[in-house]
Amino acid sequence: MFLPAGSQDEIGKRLISRSKAYEIFGNVTANRNYKQISTPVVEYATTFTNQYAGMELQNMLKWFNRDGEIEVLRPDWTTAIARALVNQHPSQLKWSYQGSVFRSDKAGMESRQAGVEIVHTSSFLGESECLLTAVNYLDELEINDYLIELGHTGIFDELTSHLNLTDSELEKLREAMHDKRRDEVYQIAITNGHEEVANELTQLVDAFGSIDVIEKYEDLWRDQEILLGILKHMKQLAVLLQELGVPDVLVDLGRVKNLPYYCGIMFRGFIRSNGNTCFSGGRYDKLYEQFDESISAVGLAFDVDVLADNLIIENDRQKICIVASEQSHAFAEKLRTSFDNAIVDIQYNLTDEDRFDKVLEVIEEHNEYKVVER
Structure with a gap:
C-alpha cells in the first residue's frame, strides 16, 4: 500500500540509534532530577492557535470531531506541557518528555523529540540548567562536533519599539531579519521610523559570531541600559558554557524568535559537520498568561532524528x-x-x-x- 506524502516506514539502524538516543536521554534527565511527563497525541486546536501560543492552524494535522470542534495531532510539546503543568503542584521544577510532534509544513510530518521544561525557577538557573543538560546529553551520546548559539528576543523588541509599525509591518520586519535580508530590513525600518534605528537593525543582520560580538556591542550600546542588560545576561551564559569546556559558543544578536511564545533568551545547537539543528529552545514566560498565571518558564527540545543520524553504533556482539x-x-x-x-x-x-x-x-x-x- 502507498503512504501519504511525508509518511515513511523505517527499519534497522536508524531505529536502533533512535532507541539508544531515547534511552540515554532518560538516564541523563533522571540523574539531573527531571520528572517525566507525557501529553495526549490528540489535542484541541485552540490550545495551540490562541493569541499566546500563536501557531498556524494550516500547518497542523487536523479534523473535526463529532461535536464540530477541531482536534489536531500534537504540533508542539511546550504548549501542551504548559497546559498540563497548570494543574501540577509547583514544587516540581524540572520536567522531561519524549515523543513525536506532527506538522504538515515540515518534511516527514512526524518529528521525534526529547526535551526539558523548567518552571518556577530564576532566569539564569533555569537557562543554565537547560543548556548544561544539553551538553551533558550530547556528551553521553558521544556527539562532540557541535556548537551552541545564543540569541535574545529583547534586542529586536527594544529597537523596534522606537518605530511606528503596524502588527503586519512588524511581522514582515521580523521575517526579513530571520531570513537575513538586509535590504528589506532597512527599507521597512526607514519607511516607518528613523535612519539611526534602520541602520542598527540592518547591521544586526550580520552581528553573529564569537563572544567578541557581545563585547563590541557593549561599547556601541553603552548608553542603552536595557540592551546592555541583555548583553550582560547573554555573556554570562556564554562564559558559563566556556568554563565547562564547550569549545564553540556563538551569539547572534540579530536573531528573532521563530516561535511566537519566545520572550527572552533563545538557544540552538548545531552539528558542525552538516549544519543540522540538533536542539533549540528558549524562554517562554508569557505562554502561561493564557491560564492567568505568571510563571518563569524555559525549555529546549532535541531533534532525536538528527541525533540518531549522528550516533555511532558499535556492535561488537558475536x-x-x-x-x-x-x-x-x-x-x-x-x-x-x-x-x-x-x-x-x-x-x-x-x-x-x-x-x-x-x-x-x-x-x-x-x-x-x-x-x-x-
Whole structure:
C-alpha cells in the first residue's frame, strides 16, 4: 500500500540509534532530577492557535470531531506541557518528555523529540540548567562536533519599539531579519521610523559570531541600559558554557524568535559537520498568561532524528546462527541461553552464512541431539 506524502516506514539502524538516543536521554534527565511527563497525541486546536501560543492552524494535522470542534495531532510539546503543568503542584521544577510532534509544513510530518521544561525557577538557573543538560546529553551520546548559539528576543523588541509599525509591518520586519535580508530590513525600518534605528537593525543582520560580538556591542550600546542588560545576561551564559569546556559558543544578536511564545533568551545547537539543528529552545514566560498565571518558564527540545543520524553504533556482539528443525527447535532454544551477550538466531534453512560469525547445526545421532560447527 502507498503512504501519504511525508509518511515513511523505517527499519534497522536508524531505529536502533533512535532507541539508544531515547534511552540515554532518560538516564541523563533522571540523574539531573527531571520528572517525566507525557501529553495526549490528540489535542484541541485552540490550545495551540490562541493569541499566546500563536501557531498556524494550516500547518497542523487536523479534523473535526463529532461535536464540530477541531482536534489536531500534537504540533508542539511546550504548549501542551504548559497546559498540563497548570494543574501540577509547583514544587516540581524540572520536567522531561519524549515523543513525536506532527506538522504538515515540515518534511516527514512526524518529528521525534526529547526535551526539558523548567518552571518556577530564576532566569539564569533555569537557562543554565537547560543548556548544561544539553551538553551533558550530547556528551553521553558521544556527539562532540557541535556548537551552541545564543540569541535574545529583547534586542529586536527594544529597537523596534522606537518605530511606528503596524502588527503586519512588524511581522514582515521580523521575517526579513530571520531570513537575513538586509535590504528589506532597512527599507521597512526607514519607511516607518528613523535612519539611526534602520541602520542598527540592518547591521544586526550580520552581528553573529564569537563572544567578541557581545563585547563590541557593549561599547556601541553603552548608553542603552536595557540592551546592555541583555548583553550582560547573554555573556554570562556564554562564559558559563566556556568554563565547562564547550569549545564553540556563538551569539547572534540579530536573531528573532521563530516561535511566537519566545520572550527572552533563545538557544540552538548545531552539528558542525552538516549544519543540522540538533536542539533549540528558549524562554517562554508569557505562554502561561493564557491560564492567568505568571510563571518563569524555559525549555529546549532535541531533534532525536538528527541525533540518531549522528550516533555511532558499535556492535561488537558475536552473531551466532543455530540451524535446527521443527523437531530440534526446543533443544536449540535451550542452547541459545548458553551464549552470554551474543546475538543468537535459530533458522531451519540457512542460505547466507556470511551474515553470522559462527554457525552451529543441531543434528540427531542415536536418538540424541548434538551440536556441530559448520
